Amino acid sequence: xxxxxxxxxxxxxxxxxxxxAGAQEAAAEVVTGQxxxxxxxxxxxxxxxxxxxxxxxxxxxPSDIEMLQDLxxxxxxxxxxxxxEGQGDMLGGMDLGGMDLGGLLGGGGE
Numbered sequence: 807x808x809x810x811x812x813x814x815x816x817x818x819x820x821x822x823x824x825x826x827a828g829a830q831e832a833a834a835e836v837v838t839g840q841x842x843x844x845x846x847x848x849x850x851x852x853x854x855x856x857x858x859x860x861x862x863x864x865x866x867x868p869s870d871i872e873m874l875q876d877l878x879x880x881x882x883x884x885x886x887x888x889x890x891e892g893q894g895d896m897l898g899g900m901d902l903g904g905m906d907l908g909g910l911l912g913g914g915g916e
Contacts, residue, residue, distance in 0.1 A: 835892070839885025846877040850885045852892070 833852035840847050845865045849857040859881075865874055 837885055837888040837892070839881040839883070839888060841877040841880035841884060846874075846881045848878070848881040848885045850882075850889065852889055854886070854889065 836851050845862040847860040
């Protein structure tokens, strides 16, 4: 590590603590996935604990159950994508100062 500066570990620890606090907040947040223009809604928190499903009666057609199933599945996917997006944004916020962690973690260095 003679050519590289040692990272500021206290700053990294501080960033990690901020990220953990943000992760706890994000996990508690409830997002709503929608399909069919809001005809089917699914509420889920960041722990993927589903809170509720709301289905507009107008999409309940006994002769076309397959469409309703597709709408529920699409709403679930929408909610999951929102959670994943939020988690990705949170993890992308950690600035490692261009540091290669591979050497610190025993990974492949040169």
